[in-house]
Amino acid sequence: xxxxxxxxxxxxxxxxxxxxxxxxxxxxxxxxxxxxxxxxxxxxxxxxxxxxxxxxxxxxxxxxxxxxxxxxxxxxxxxxxxxxxxxxxxxxxxxxxxxxxxxxxxxxxxxxxxxxxxxxxxxxxxxxxxxxxxxxxxxxxxxxxxxxxxxxxxxxxxxxxxxxxxxxxxxxxxxxxxxxxxxxxxxxxxxxxxxxxxxxxxxxxxxxxxxxxxxxxxxxxxxxxxxxxxxxxxxxxxxxxxxxxxxxxxxxxxxxxxxxxxxxxxxxxxxxxxxxxxxxxxxxxxxxxxxxxxxxxxxxxxxxxxxxxxxxxxxxxxxxxxxx
Ligand code: ATP
Numbered sequence: 001x002x003x004x005x006x007x008x009x010x011x012x013x014x015x016x017x018x019x020x021x022x023x024x025x026x027x028x029x030x031x032x033x034x035x036x037x038x039x040x041x042x043x044x045x046x047x048x049x050x051x052x053x054x055x056x057x058x059x060x061x062x063x064x065x066x067x068x069x070x071x072x073x074x075x076x077x078x079x080x081x082x083x084x085x086x087x088x089x090x091x092x093x094x095x096x097x098x099x100x101x102x103x104x105x106x107x108x109x110x111x112x113x114x115x116x117x118x119x120x121x122x123x124x125x126x127x128x129x130x131x132x133x134x135x136x137x138x139x140x141x142x143x144x145x146x147x148x149x150x151x152x153x154x155x156x157x158x159x160x161x162x163x164x165x166x167x168x169x170x171x172x173x174x175x176x177x178x179x180x181x182x183x184x185x186x187x188x189x190x191x192x193x194x195x196x197x198x199x200x201x202x203x204x205x206x207x208x209x210x211x212x213x214x215x216x217x218x219x220x221x222x223x224x225x226x227x228x229x230x231x232x233x234x235x236x237x238x239x240x241x242x243x244x245x246x247x248x249x250x251x252x253x254x255x256x257x258x259x260x261x262x263x264x265x266x267x268x269x270x271x272x273x274x275x276x277x278x279x280x281x282x283x284x285x286x287x288x289x290x291x292x293x294x295x296x297x298x299x300x301x302x303x304x305x306x307x308x309x310x311x312x313x314x315x316x317x318x319x320x321x322x323x324x
Contacts, residue, residue: 022064023140026164027320028054029118029313030125031191031285032280033230033241037248038222040210045160048177049222051229054168055315059126060115060323061093061133061143065108072109073193074098081116081126092131096158097138103154104144105212112137119311121199123253123279128161132320136166138321168319170233172225187236188314189287190193192272194263194307196282200253205280208252220248242273242287253281260284263306270300 009160030052038047066072074097076087089095097110112134118126132155139146144152148166155162160176170183213220229244254260260277263284267275271293272286284307298310 013253019143020065020066020141021300022062023137023322024060024062024324025133025137025140025320025324026058026060027129028317029057029059029129029135029292030161030164031055031193031315032123033153033170033233033245034225035247035264035279036223037206037209037220039213039219040206045176046206046209047175047222049171049224050173050177051170051183051225052164052173052177052180053170053189053315054165054319055124055193055319056313057118057124057193057311057319058317059118059129059133061130061137062113062115063097063134063137064111064113065141066111070109072107074101074110074112076112076114079113079115081120081261085116092127092158092162093127093134096131096134096154096162099154099158100135100138100142100144100146104142104146106142108142110138110141119193119195119199119283121201122193122195122283123200123202123277123281124193124283125161125165125279128159129165129320131155131158131162131215132165135162136320136322154162164319166320169316183233185233185236185316189241189291189316190201190302191313191315192267192277192286192288192294193311193313194267194284194301195267195309195311196257196260197308198282198283200280202280205249205252205256209249212252212255238273238287238289245274245276245287247276247279251278253277255280261313262304263301266304266306267297270297272297278303286308 034051118144156178159176170185170199171180233242264275267286278285
């Protein structure tokens with residue numbers, strides 16, 4: 001039976017003890033149910049209105065205390081994901097641990113183990129989920145005691161998409177997408193994600209968005225979240241949500257990667273209620289009514305050879321939280 005979901009859970013409250021030898025934290029990837037993008041501002045950022053939904057594609061970060069005498073470094077080991085992901089300061093999980101240490105004056109290091117399940121460079125904020133999980137895990141391990149609002153402040157400094165995986169569930173994002181307000185939703189939604197053979201860079205997609213707007217001679221403006229979308233989320237009916245899904249970045253992603261349009265059409269022909277580009281793409285998110293359709297959509301996409309794989313996930317799920 002469906003039920004109304006209350007405001008999503010806040011990040012795990014940190015203990016001040018810092019006595020554990022290891023802390024494991026899970027954080028979700030996301031899909032954008034709605035994304036409206038304005039013109040690039042003088043600061044280089046595009047003003048956004050977006051609706052995030054946290055999906056059950058879960059990143060896990062385990063933070064381990066280092067042996068006494070270790071040099072206070074932050075190390076990272078990655079399981080899963082494609083080879084070649086950075087394990088130094090270019091990795092958002094490492095940056096998160098370093099920022100927390102610097103802000104709180106911690107001199108201890110940490111060994112991070114990251115288990116990746118969110119597709120990389122897929123528009124599903126996997127790196128941001130890793131940063132959110134690392135913040136919560138290190139805050140607990142080190143006993144630094146930052147409260148959820150303080151963690152959210154650090155998250156926003158790491159990237160516009162980092163605060164949302166701390167919060168989870170479903171939320172509206174304004175500004176760069178990091179000014180969040182939780183949304184009340186009912187029920188569970190079933191998604192099929194069509195994974196691309198190759199990722200798309202978020203800045204490249206935004207640049208193409210600018211070029212397409214300039215070529216059309218219009219200055220894009222951010223729209224507010226349509227009432228039809230918030231009303232649909234309160235019904236829990238995927239059939240009502242489907243027509244309200246929207247992504248202003250879709251045209252740019254399709255322009256860069258025309259096969260995305262074929263993937264969308266194929267998913268919808270196979271029974272998806274609606275398929276859209278997730279965030280800046282190239283992952284396509286197909287909303288399905290139930291499990292049998294999900295399987296049909298997965299089979300059709302896999303047989304087409306247009307995708308590198310498919311993955312099913314339900315949503316919404318909670319934000320970054322300690323497990324085990
Ligand atoms: P978004 O949806 O927020 O635009 P994305 O999901 O498209 O992000 P990510 O997978 O988060 O993209 O990361 C894109 C790039 O960032 C990768 O190609 C990689 O080089 C770098 N990166 C930094 N930290 C991570 C991380 N923890 N996991 C994956 N990639 C990372």
